[in-house]
Each structure stands twice: as structure tokens, then as C-alpha cells.
């Protein structure tokens with residue numbers, strides 16, 4: 227949304243109930259899990275619990291917001307047993323597309339609640355262990371009351387691909403590459419970045435990293451020991467000229483085709499350090515998030531036009547999802563054997579698939595909860611019900627610059643129009659005494675007509691203005707009425723002429 231930097235959930239319920247909050251537990255360092263934490267801490271300064279990498283990534287954010295010194299950050303790992311209010315928490319390591327992801331076991335006074343976090347089961351992971359199935363199996367013997375499970379891939383049959391298999395595909399591509407290799411990925415996909423670095427070492431290539439978040443995350447991960455790389459493999463941009471094209475690998479951000487990302491700039495020859503060249507091999511090692519297709523395809527088309535070879539997910543196994551497919555969910559359900567089940571994380575359709583899967587696995591339909599954000603679930607000893615009367619307002623808040631607030635719908639609509647349809651500025655100066663024009667109206671169209679059409683359109687706008695002003699001069703029309711009439715007529719006219727709806731801003735002064 228234009229001019230809106232970030233969309234976060236409405237925090238007002240939490241702020242209103244801040245005396246009941248004992249802490250925030252973060253399962254992993256992905257944007258959708260840490261993005262709003264700073265905004266919450268601003269209002270409610272409560273302890274935060276998370277693994278080392280998770281808190282490392284969060285720290286950079288809190289630092290930017292000036293909250294680092296006041297925040298209470300507490301590192302947890304698979305051995306931790308912590309008390310948060312009346313809850314006792316344990317953490318089970320799971321595989322996901324970022325290291326240091328933990329499922330959370332919440333021992334409550336009325337029973338055990340399990341939150342799986344975003345997870346998958348990778349039997350051949352990179353730099354970490356397989357999701358700790360022993361711990362889940364132990365948990366299964368402790369009468370889990372409620373299990374909340376990741377639904378993102380619950381509609382997909384089978385088993386998600388192993389991160390290692392992605393490494394094999396990448397290895398094939400690296401081996402055959404005859405010129406530069408450009409790899410675009412999510413900046414948080416530390417395992418993927420590690421694999422690219424390993425391959426660079428294996429094939430004696432140098433790596434240069436572009437993109438703010440990509441550079442930042444790699445630096446942080448090397449610092450904290452989540453990425454291992456030999457000295458001298460990663461080089462700075464001024465050193466590129468010392469190496470042959472076939473000895474260079476670039477790791478860049480922009481796997482979703484974002485307009486200002488490194489990949490997009492490279493494709494459109496707008497990057498200050500490198501541009502796309504014939505025979506470059508571009509590997510887009512990410513899935514495209516629904517809605518981003520047209521942006522990414524625009525970039526891919528441009529890369530092909532400029533002579534590069536582009537490998538993306540549809541062509542080759544260069545990406546593995548971080549979320550469990552049906553087989554993985556079935557396995558976890560079999561081990562944990564909860565009484566109640568609640569699909570979480572995903573669109574409603576994904577949660578629906580997850581609910582059906584749980585039913586097939588023998589969980590009673592009435593024990594499965596398909597809830598929406600803001601619904602309230604009451605957990606009693608051995609019994610869970612949806613509280614139909616309570617509904618919490620958790621709509622979106624828009625963060626504009628540095629303030630959180632509800633920007634009105636009008637403001638947002640206006641910004642959408644400004645961005646896509648342009649503006650027409652009209653200033654009219656009238657003589658107070660004879661109500662006639664004191665000077666020629668100034669007409670400035672911004673961003674919606676081509677130079678070639680502009681003279682003709684401006685001439686027609688003048689005719690409309692003349693008619694309106696004549697009416698003003700000869701009747702008792704007010705300035706306000708004149709303004710509204712100008713606005714309305716110009717909008718209709720511009721739509722007919724250009725099929726666009728620019729914002730019309732008439733400014734009328736009397737002298």
C-alpha cells in the first residue's frame with residue numbers, strides 16, 4: 227500500500243490487557259513472526275523469549291527503533307525449561323527454512339498445549355538435526371490437550387523436499403556454469419546461503435553479496451556461527467574486477483521481483499555495481515509468494531531478454547519449502563496424539579485442509595477448531611470450547627513513517643490513486659470585485675498524460691474552466707460550489723479522455 231511502510235496487527239487488545247501479559251515467545255526469526263514485536267514492546271515492555279539467531283535478528287530491528295537498551299531478551303534452546311507466569315515452557319527443535327526454529331510446549335495448569343511453530347521434517351537437513359521426533363513422541367505419552375499445527379502446505383500430498391536435495395540441484399548448475407552465477411533467495415534462508423557458499427568453495431569461485439537485508443543477515447549469521455565460510459570466499463564489490471566472470475557468484479536479494487531489489491536493478495541495468503550480461507546464469511532459489519508473480523515474471527523476462535539463462539522453481543528443484551506437507555503432519559499427529567487440534571498459520575483454505583487431515587487421522591470433528599484471527603478459545607481442564615460471545619478486534623494497523631495509527635481509508639485510497647493515476651493541479655485566481663479571472667488559470671498535470679497528448683487535453687480543460695468561471699461570474703455561485711463543480715467536471719472529462727482517475731486539486735484564490 228502506498229506510503230504505508232508496514233502492516234501490523236491491531237495491538238490495542240494487548241495494550242489494554244498489558245497487566246496480564248507475562249512475556250512474548252518467538253518460535254523463529256522470520257519476518258511474519260518478529261516484524262511487529264518492536265511495535266508491541268513500545269507499548270508493553272514485557273520479556274521476550276527466543277533462540278539465539280531469532281533474537282539476533284530481532285536485535286537489529288529493536289536497535290533501529292531505539293528499543294534495544296530497554297528490551298529484556300532471553301535466549302532459549304532445546305534444554306530450556308522456563309516459567310512464564312503460570313505456564314512452564316519447553317522447546318523442541320524443528321526444521322524450517324531458517325535455523326533455530328522451535329516448537330513450544332506450554333504446560334498450563336489445565337493441560338499441555340503444543341504449538342508446532344512453522345515446521346517441516348527434513349531427514350537430510352543442512353547444518354542442523356532432524357526435527358526432534360523423539361521429543362514429540364515423549365510428549366505423546368504426556369496427554370497433550372491441544373495441538374496447534376502449521377497449515378501452510380497442508381493441501382500438499384507427500385513429503386516436502388529436503389534442503390539437501392536443493393543443494394544437489396544447485397551443484398549440478400554450478401558445475402555446468404560457463405560464466406557468472408547470480409543466486410537470488412530469501413535473505414533469511416540461511417541454509418540456502420550456506421549451500422551456495424559451500425558450492426562456491428567447492429568450485430573455487432568468489433562470492434559478492436548485494437542487497438541490504440542479504441548483507442545484514444549473512445553478517446549476523448557468520449557472527450553468531452550459523453554460517454561457516456572460509457576467509458576470502460566473500461569479496462567486496464571493488465574486487466570483482468580481479469576475477470574472471472566464470473569465477474564469480476553473486477548472492478542477491480529480490481527473489482520476489484521487488485522493484486528496488488538488487489536482482490531487479492541488475493536485470494534492468496540500473497544497479498550501480500553489476501548489470502546482467504549475456505550467458506549469466508541466474509538461479510531464483512525461492513518460491514514466489516502468491517500475488518508477486520507478475521513482478522517476478524517481469525524481472526525474469528528482462529533477464530532472458532538480456533541474454534541470461536534463468537532457472538526458477540518451475541524449471542528445476544532449486545527451492546524447498548520450509549513447511550510440512552501432509553505426510554509430515556500425519557507423522558507428528560501420530561506421535562503427539564492430542565485430544566484437541568487447531569490448524570494455524572495459513573489461509574483459511576489451508577487450515578481447512580489441515581482440519582480434514584486431522585479428521586482422517588481419527589480426531590473427532592467436534593475436537594477440531596477452525597478459528598479466525600480474533601476468535602476466542604476457552605481452555606478448561608479436559609475441555610476446550612470456542613467462546614462465541616467474545617471477539618477481539620485484531621484488524622490491521624498501518625505503520626506510516628514512524629507512527630502507528632489507523633490511517634483512514636480515504637487517505638489510503640487517495641494514495642493508491644496518486645500512485646497509479648496521477649494528479650491534476652489547477653489554480654484559479656479571481657478578482658474579488660467583479661468575480662472575473664484575475665489571471666490565466668495554471669494547469670499542471672502530473673503523471674497521467676503523455677507529453678504528446680498534453681497540449682490538446684490542457685486546451686480542453688481550459689474550455690471547461692472558462693465555462694465554470696463564467697457561470698461563477700454571472701450568478702451568485704459560491705467559491706465552494708465553483709470548486710466542486712470544477713472538480714466534478716474535470717474528473718468526468720479526464721476519465722473520458724484518458725480512462726484514468728487522477729486526483730483533481732483545484733485551488734481557488736480571490737485577490
Ligand SMILES: [Zn+2]
Nearest residue numbers: 254256322344
Ligand atoms: Zn517461518
Ligand SMILES: [Zn+2]
Nearest residue numbers: 256258259344
Ligand atoms: Zn511464518
